[in-house]
Amino acid sequence: xxxxxxxxxxxxxxxxxxxxxxxxxxxxxxxxxxxxxxxxxxxxxxxxxxxxxxxxxxxxxxxxxxxxxxxxxxxxxxxxxxxxxxxxxxxxxxxxxxxxxxxxxxxxxxxxxx
Amino acid sequence: xxxxxxxxxxxxxxxxxxxxxxxxxxxxxxxxxxxxxxxxxxxxxxxxxxxxxxxxxxxxxxxxxxxxxxxxxxxxxxxxxxxxxxxxxxxxxxxxxxxxxxxxxxxxxxxxxxx
Numbered sequence: 001x002x003x004x005x006x007x008x009x010x011x012x013x014x015x016x017x018x019x020x021x022x023x024x025x026x027x028x029x030x031x032x033x034x035x036x037x038x039x040x041x042x043x044x045x046x047x048x049x050x051x052x053x054x055x056x057x058x059x060x061x062x063x064x065x066x067x068x069x070x071x072x073x074x075x076x077x078x079x080x081x082x083x084x085x086x087x088x089x090x091x092x093x094x095x096x097x098x099x100x101x102x103x104x105x106x107x108x109x110x111x112x113x114x
Numbered sequence: 115x116x117x118x119x120x121x122x123x124x125x126x127x128x129x130x131x132x133x134x135x136x137x138x139x140x141x142x143x144x145x146x147x148x149x150x151x152x153x154x155x156x157x158x159x160x161x162x163x164x165x166x167x168x169x170x171x172x173x174x175x176x177x178x179x180x181x182x183x184x185x186x187x188x189x190x191x192x193x194x195x196x197x198x199x200x201x202x203x204x205x206x207x208x209x210x211x212x213x214x215x216x217x218x219x220x221x222x223x224x225x226x227x228x229x
Contacts, residue, residue, distance in 0.1 A: 101211075
């Protein structure tokens with residue numbers, strides 16, 4: 001069974017802390033994505049990666065960075081957490097286009113910054 | 115930039131009835147995929163149905179079907195014989211085929227099933 005695993009379901013951090021959200025997939029997928037989900041705004045793409053060490057900015061990259069040192073792992077980093085980064089974060093992975101493209105999602109991490 | 119718009123924040127339907135969720139998108143690409151994803155209260159996002167833009171035939175998966183109008187850039191989801199388990203957030207999404215795949219989502223529609 002395919003699996004995308006996010007390291008935490010719930011996280012509470014203080015303003016100014018450096019926060020790491022980890023995502024691991026076991027499907028040998030090339031593409032990995034980080035989204036944030038907010039009511040009324042849907043899923044907004046923060047960053048995505050189409051290969052190891054390769055990354056592309058999404059629509060809302062400000063305040064975030066990412067790391068993909070290994071194919072199966074894609075980390076989202078909040079360099080200095082702020083209250084406006086309180087949100088649900090979803091990780092996803094997929095094969096390259098024309099090989100499937102269905103995205104598989106993790107369970108999400110609900111991050112609260114206080 | 116590609117955008118996906120779902121104009122219905124909430125919809126409700128009686129159990130066993132049919133409901134249609136709307137989605138429009140904007141793109142200059144000719145080759146792409148469109149998707150409907152479902153997110154139940156458990157938060158696990160699940161693929162419901164997908165459509166490849168070069169295929170004229172509308173995709174169907176059991177009780178779920180789409181009405182794909184490429185010229186109008188419209189991609190609606192029809193759920194027939196609605197069941198209580200269909201209650202969820204539904205997201206329309208778009209992905210280009212060439213280059214680095216970027217999956218773009220709409221705002222979502224919350225579907226309630228009334229028993």
